[in-house]
Amino acid sequence: MLKKDQYLNNQYKCSARTVISIIKGKWTLEILSEILNTENAHYTTILKNIPELNPRSLAHNLKKLEHSNIIVKKSQNTNPPQYTYHLTEKGTELRDIFNHMTLWADKFDNVS
Numbered sequence: 001m002l003k004k005d006q007y008l009n010n011q012y013k014c015s016a017r018t019v020i021s022i023i024k025g026k027w028t029l030e031i032l033s034e035i036l037n038t039e040n041a042h043y044t045t046i047l048k049n050i051p052e053l054n055p056r057s058l059a060h061n062l063k064k065l066e067h068s069n070i071i072v073k074k075s076q077n078t079n080p081p082q083y084t085y086h087l088t089e090k091g092t093e094l095r096d097i098f099n100h101m102t103l104w105a106d107k108f109d110n111v112s
Contacts, residue, residue, distance in 0.1 A: 019097065022068050027053050029098075031061050035071060036095055040084040070094070 023029055030050050035041040047058055062085060065071045070091035076082040087094075 022070060025061065027057055028061050031058065032065070032094065033098070035085050035087060036098065042082065042084055
């Protein structure tokens with residue numbers, strides 16, 4: 001029997017785990033949705049559009065998504081500095097996954 005770390009590195013692991021490891025976490029889907037639906041997503045705009053989200057969680061999630069190469073942070077040459085967040089090519093590929101997840105949820109939302 002494989003141990004957990006051996007299983008995770010095994011050729012038989014579920015490929016969807018890679019996607020889930022990126023999008024899991026509190027607020028990650030909501031943040032990605034904001035960036036997917038906004039051409040120039042500003043930190044304050046994301047924070048305003050997700051009222052329950054606190055600034056620390058937003059900053060943590062943005063760094064995680066940036067580290068995963070899902071989004072890129074671009075500096076606006078302003079004083080004080082402002083940043084916008086954009087999807088990378090890898091991040092843009094998530095749009096189809098989100099659409100399929102939404103269709104699946106809509107289909108089975110009212111089914112017990």
